[in-house]
Amino acid sequence: MRLLTIGLLELVAGLGLTRAALFADPANLPSDREYEYIIVGAGPGGSVVASRLSEDPDINVLLIEAGPNDEGVLGIEVPYLGYTLQPDTAYDWNYTTTPQTGLDGRVIVYSRGRVLGGSSSINLMVWTRSSRDDFDRYASVSGDDGWSWNAVEPYFRKIEHLVPPVDHHNTSGQVDFDIHGHIGPVNITVANVPFPIDPHVYGTTQDLSDEFPYNEDMNSGDPIGIGWTQGTYGNGMRSSATSSYVRPVLTRPNLDVLVNTTVTEVITTGEDVEGHVPVFAGVQVAQSSTSTSFALRATKEIILSAGAINTPQILMLSGIGPSLHLASVGVETLVDNPTVGQHLADHPRVSNQFGVATGEDDLYDAIARNSTLFDEVLAEWEAGKQGVMANGGSNHIGWLRIPEDDPVWLTEEDPSAGPTSPHYEFLFRPGFTSTVTGTPVPSTGYFITISAVVVSPSSSGSVTLSSGSPFDFPTIDPAFLSTSFDAYAMRTAIRSVGRFVSASTWDGFITGQAASFASVDLDSDEAVDAWARSQASTIWHPTGTARMGGCIDNDSVVDPDLRVKGTKGLRVIDASVLPFIPAAHPQAVVYAFAERAADLIKSGRQFC
Missing domain, CATH: 3.30.560.10 (Glucose Oxidase, domain 3)
Structure with missing residues (x-):
């Protein structure tokens, strides 16, 4: 079989000649640039929000991805070859679970995308919006009707570009043309x-x-x-979050993308005078456990879109999570929220x-x-x-x-x-x-x-820290069956x-x-x-570890605007915020959440 990837260094070097907005080293970021928003994770959450926020030329946006660029990788571009991208590849976090009691004590390989596009670059590409009842339950739990099916359905149309199949067969009876979008960034087909x-x-x-x-x-x-x-x-x-939302707008002078860089924590700059809550206005990043660390500032918000495994890990490493657990790994608690990392659900x-x-x-x-x-x-x-x-x-x-x-x-x-x-x-x-x-x-x-x-499923698992090091994998227990x-x-x-x-x-x-x-x-x-x-194994759909809830709901991490409760300047936009796992392949749901969240950010809405 043919070699499926292009050498990473060669690829990044080549891109650097033509696209100054893409950086492979934090040391090379423009020293004179002030970012309004720093977005962590380039999957269907972060890529959408980075693209939409950077539509305003007066707003500077930095999108940070722990993995490499996805452009030119044959296994990512060719739909059939999706199965070659995980496990044990450079584009996968290569996680494993705890021994699963419901699965005869087996340890499960737990793949997540570690590449521009996140898991949308390595998944099997199924596009399912979920059900009317799933979204109406999100609206009920959050108290915000804007998360209902009728309110979110137009966002699906905004996202979609329904294209004919490449064999040009008659699709009559296979898809309802009238319910889909036809000019959106994400190509879908039967x-x-x-x-x-x-x-x-x-x-x-x-x-x-x-x-x-x-x-x-x-x-x-x-x-x-x-x-x-x-x-x-x-x-x-393949139509990924990167190919749909990021690559077409990399020429924007106000959007920078940083790859091969891990966010190790979000940084607080003190307390908000009015609310006496910690203000988060920066991130610490490094490319390895032995490399130099850099602190990057944002004047408006830090947005975590690192996914249902990495987002709770970053929150806990930053002192946001269950205080007893944080103390056990030597992390000082800034916001005691026992729900962070809990309610992990998967299919x-x-x-x-x-x-x-x-x-x-x-x-x-x-x-x-x-x-x-x-x-x-x-x-x-x-x-x-x-x-x-x-x-x-x-x-x-x-x-x-x-x-x-x-x-x-x-x-x-x-x-x-x-x-x-x-x-x-x-x-x-x-x-x-x-x-x-x-x-x-x-x-x-x-x-x-x-x-x-x-x-x-009714099973509920967890993501917890295995240590206080951001380069040690978290402990993942999806509690299957x-x-x-x-x-x-x-x-x-x-x-x-x-x-x-x-x-x-x-x-x-x-x-x-x-x-x-x-x-x-x-x-x-x-x-x-x-x-x-x-x-039994995973179908790679972890959700719920930073779940959304109502304004005064104590069993949630973010509010209906997806702001992290008990903080200022920090928001989460990825699959971790879903209060219940959708009965669907969740990538479409995350795209829709991200589109609406971008509108909420632009409007400055304060639901709570």
Whole structure:
């Protein structure tokens, strides 16, 4: 296979000749420039806010990213190659979790984007707005109707640029053109090429329509059903936060971007005279644990957009968090907030493999096993951004609920936001996939994989400091399948997968359960639960560790304006502020939160 990256030093040097706004060393930042805003983290939160705030030519903005630049990295540009970007790469934080009690004590590899674009540069690009009920719950919890579905939906249209698929097939019935934006910065589309399993997935929605209804466009606010995946791979290329919001505006003289630089803490400059709360007006940065540290000042705000793992870490290293925990690692408490780092929620995923009768229906494994074929399809992409490498991993996606008359509701409360929010998700892949890191593709046999994901979990974990050093990884405990409801929901989802492939459309196509999944008795609670515990992993959706709440809510970190409570000059705009995990792939939700937050900053709103 071809080399997937360009040498980092070569790339940065080349960019430096043409784009003075991008810096690879804090020592090279303009010494005479005063920044109104410093934004930490260049994912879907920070990139959006940096772009929108720098629209005002009188406002100077500095965007800081711990990882390298993403431009010119083939694995990032080519949608199909998203799976090569993590784990154990230069673009991943390469975190791991604590041993997970609900997963037989296994330690889970926990990838997060450490590159311009953040996780939007290494994710699998699924674009889901979430449900009407999810946003209405955000509005209810915060007390701000501006976070409701009806208020936020226009922001999705502002973000989106719905483009035709590169194969120019007729998309009638696959997407509702009228509900999407058409001039926004983020390119989205439906499948760029057909998969062999596509007609059978659709056929199941006809054969078993009561249980698996067809949904033409799950971004309408009501996602329930099976439909075509929308993804951020428009025009055959990944559309990341950087390519959409930052790179097009790097010529602005008032926007500077600093890469390869870690923010080690936010710096207080004393107390606000009126409110007697600490004022945060700067950040300390370094490129490694042994390099020189620099202090950078902002005259208006510091905005943390470092994500659900790094944002609470930075807050706690800065003295904002649970006082007893901070004291245990030698950090002085400035703001005692026990909620910082708590309420970590994520979506556990289990991949379930089935055999298929003919090799031509196992598209992904054919490419993985044949380097010549790999080079051919990559060459097709390079020649015209066409072919299978212009596509994401799944052409269809499903969102389903546990029925209202299920006996589980006699003993469990429903953790979902309401009837438009699913309890579990399906993802379909024409090939072998395992959720256990390092599992090789079998050398023989033909497969498809249907992943089951619990998307309205009741489990709640945490992010805590392992030490007072910003270069020591935090302790991450997503608490997967740690509640009876989550275990039940995963069992229900896996059994639902089994019913899905029982539809007549799969006759002669699927040969039955395959690989390790072949021995799982779907009629046995014990067998299904054991399979889930042995296989479940993250689908990379951590949220909630700096959650938003109402003005006088003591169990939250930020207010409805996303300002950090008990501080002045400090705000958080990323997935950590979501009070409940959306029953969706959350990148679209974070983009929308960031667009609205940018408007709140520009208007100077003080909700509380």
